[in-house]
Amino acid sequence: MKVVVIMPLAELRGGGEMMLWDLMQQGRNAGVEWLVIFLEHGPMVEQVRALGIDTRVVESGRLREVHRFIAAVFRIASIARRERADMIVNWMWITHICGGLAAMLAGLPSVWYQLEVPYDQPWLVRLATLVPARAIVTLSKDGKEAQARIWPHRPTPLVYPGVSLDRFNGSTVPSPAEARRKLGLPLHGPIIGIVGRLQRWKGIHVLVEAMPKVLQKYPDAHCLVVGGKHNLEPDYEDFVKEKITALELQDKVILAGLQSNVPEWMQAMDVFVHASDNEPFGIVIIEAMALGKPVIAGNGGGPTEIITDGKNGQLTPYGDANALADAILRYLNDQEFAHNAAIAAQQRALDFSTERYVQNFINTLRSAVPSVS
Secondary structure: OEEEEOOOOOOOOHHHHHHHHHHHHHOOOOOOEEEEEEEEHHHHHHHOOOOOOEEEOOOOOOOOHHHHHHHHHHHHHHHHHHOOEEEEEEEHHHHHHHHHHHHHHOOOEEEEEEOOOOOOHHHHHHHHHHOOOOOEEEHHHHHHHHHHHHHHHHHHOEOOOOOOOOOOOOOOOOOOOHHHHHOOOOOOOOOEEEEOOOOOHHHHHHHHHHHHHHHOOOOOOOOEEEEEOOOOOOHHHHHHHHHHHHHHOOEEEEEEEEEOOOHHHOOOOOEEEEOOOOOOOOHHHHHHHHHHOOEEEEEOOOOOOOOOOOOEEEEEEEHHHHHHHHHHHHHOHHHHHHHHHHHHHHHHHHHHHHHHHHHHHHHHHHHEEEEEE
């Protein structure tokens, strides 16, 4: 089976890009010949090519650049026909508008991996859904239910993402104390950490707002934010900095920026927070769980399918800084509870290996297009 994958981004910025990377790494010897077409230039092009996978770049521009968009559709269709592909897989809804049309031109079936939850059913997602697809693969039950409500109705199989459990393994990274020393972090006091791109819906400002209550009980605590600017919200970093200044937390909040060695930064944390609003899934949650960190996440969306509240983590409402502070304090005040939750978290993380994710994804492709299995 030869599969063309269309990918809009070419830089490892977040979970969606990491999912493709995991698929390419783990899926090279699974009876599938992959051809990846990126819609922009970036470091992932050479990274995927270095795996021995045929990799191309077809720059599509923005949707409003109609001439470039149309040219990209025809080029992708031409490549798929010339390479005798069996199907086209589109990563994210925005790619399906381009790749789905290319599949129609090439006379091929297409599948779309919906990495968001279309709660408000934006018109572009509706437009993407109009483009034929044998299946719209979703990554959470919330996503499956939301997408299934959009007409025309397409099959919506569920495939959970995976995590590289070898990479997020406490025995393969420095100890928490060593990680702190190596990274130049405070050596004493609890570190409350969050990892994510700087976007409002990620809730970084909510964690900042929770810190004063935590500091009343633990004045030597620090908040650690690992993540860089997002192109769509370049002003959010300034908003967070203003919040830090207003709360007089300049010496207590560490903005580490975008980092490549995320496991080491996570290892330095005593409590891991994921404060997003209705996160579609939350790969970073499982990464922290795999490292044996007590975790706190939002009580909506994908995290509710990962965490059992009070057993292997805690769930709090998005935007509720007081509830988040209470959850942090519960871990810090009750070390036995924190320890038990961390052990249970590690066990839960085993359900989300990259190997299981890749096999489930390939099986879903075969089921969606059985004629090319």
